[in-house]
Amino acid sequence: MHCISIFNLKTVMYKIVSLLILSTIALSCKSAKISKTITKTVSSNFYDNQFTGIMIIDPETADTVYQYQAEKYFIPASNTKIATLFSALTLLKDSVPAFYYQKKADTLVIQGIGNPTFLHPYFKDSTALRWAKNYKHVKIIESSFADDKFGPGWAWEDYDTYYSPERTAFPMYGNVASISNSSQLEVSPKYFKDSVFQKTKKISRAYNTNIFYYDTTKTRAVEIPIVFDSLTSQNLWKHILPGKISFSKSRFTEEPNIAxxxxxxxxxKRMMYESDNFLAEQMLIMASSNITDTLNTALVRNYMLDNYLTDLKQKPRWVDGSGLSRYNLFSPLSFVQILSKLYATIPRERLLNFFPVGGGSGTLKSWYGGNPEPYIYAKSGTVGNNYCLSGFLLTKSGKILIFSFMNNHYKTPTAENKTRMQQIFEYVRDTY
Known part of the structure; x- marks a missing residue:
């Protein structure tokens, strides 16, 4: 019986090894087929006058399914938010830090920590306001905020556009004025009700003043960035809590708590689905509080590159959290490496839930539909003449692949690039 058991065990092991070998050969053949087909596609005349890079890997086998100029640098646009997500998941806790605080008898002392959700039009977080209502006096310490209100390389003419709010240490209302006109003119925060005028020019706000312009013949809701200096902050706080608020440049007398x-x-999820630049920038500000007393996004980016992303083959030029800046430079390989780190540490269901779904949600709602099952979970990045997409691809064989597909400096319509990308994604889905 003992000899028979050993014999049977050897037979089983032989079959397992044989199956593994056959499986490896099959995958190798599939990769070769995919490589030949995609290379033929990107060698077409369409790609002659643009820069394109592609990286696709199988994270289970660590095999490269396809690569094309994957180690070259590209302008990533909002694909940068993948690095921001990785940083936040690494440095922040399960709940968003709302503010620093100390309690002193009838006085609450608070200081901003970069939390973007306070009175935000979507999140409507009122934690700081609820706390403040319980005290006779509320002293707000002006934070040591080292960043400029706009990131390096941001387009100056976007100052009045919804996607370019200012960065601050203690945001309120998403740092935007929300204006609509369904039955009557509605303005939030109400403090700016008398600062909204009929729109006669293209701009939505005076250049460096909180004077807003809205077309009252329309009903469409708009969000216009606020000029958020210290005086604006004081006025907004005093408007919602009159008689309670004072501001100070002094420091906490002892180590503060965090609410x-x-x-x-x-x-x-909101940041990734909506490609929300403001949320992305503020997430890095909050994350910086874990490594320094001064809120500084440059410090947290360098900290991540020096401690958690040291193995990236091409060190990125990473200058902001949102990807608004054209100074950012990442390679497709770098994004695949960052996504691989996320895949290795975050449960799959939770991880995929952060990413827009092809044909289903967020910025991918109109593209990469699965018909019927979704197969693309990814972050897009779009800035003039550049379009990138990085994330996860589910194959019909049940595999999950990690990819980054980056296109820069094209003059053809972005939709044409997306159409060709979708054809490649569907081919990989059906073949691998």
Whole structure:
């Protein structure tokens, strides 16, 4: 019986090894077929006058399914938010840090920590306001905020556009004025009700003043960035809590506590689904509080590159959290490496939930539909003449692949690039 058991075991092991070998050969053949087909596609005349890079890997086998100029640098646009997501998941807790605080008898002392959800039009977090209502006096310490209100390389003419709010240490209302005109003119925050005028020019706000312009013949809701200096902050706080608020440049007398607000995952998902630049920037500000007393996004980016992303084959030029800046430079390989780190540490269901779904949600709602099952979970990045997409691809064989597909400096319509990308994704889905 003993000899028979050993014999049977050897037979089983032989079959397992044989199956593994056959499986490896099959995957190798599939990769070769995919490589030949995609290379033929990107060698067409369409790609002659643009820069394109592609990286696709199988994270289970660590095999490269396809690569094309994957180690070259590209302008990533909002694909940068993948690095921001990785940083937030690494440095922040399960709940969003709302503010620093100390309690002193009838006085609450608070200081901003970069939390973007406070009175935000979507999140409507009122943690700081609820706390403040319970005290006779509220002293707000002006934070040591080292960043400029706009990131390096941001387009100056976007100052009045919804996607370019200013960065601040203690945001309020998403740092935007929300204006609509369904039955009557509605303005939030109400403090700016008398600062909204009939729109006669293209701009939506005076250049460096909180004078807003809205077309009252329309009903469409708009969001216009606020000029958020210290005086604006004081006026907004005093408007919602008259007689209670004072401001100070002094420091806490002892180590402050941190109050928390909403679950962090809801913030991450919103940032990724809507490609929200403001949320992305503020997430890095909050993350910086874990490594320094001064809120500084450059410090947190360098900290991540020096400690958690040291193995990236091409060190990125990473200058902001949102990807608004054309100074950012990442390679497709770098994004695949960052996504691989996320895939290795975050449960699959939770991880995919952060990413827009092809044909289903967020910025991918109109593209990469699965018909019927979704197969693309990814972050897009779009800035004039550049379009990138990085994330996860589910094959019909049940595999999950990690990819980054980056296109720069084209003059053809972005939709044409997306159409060709979709054809490649569908081929990989059906073949691998």
């Amino acid at each position: 928390y607000s909403i679950p962090s995952d809801s913030l991450y």
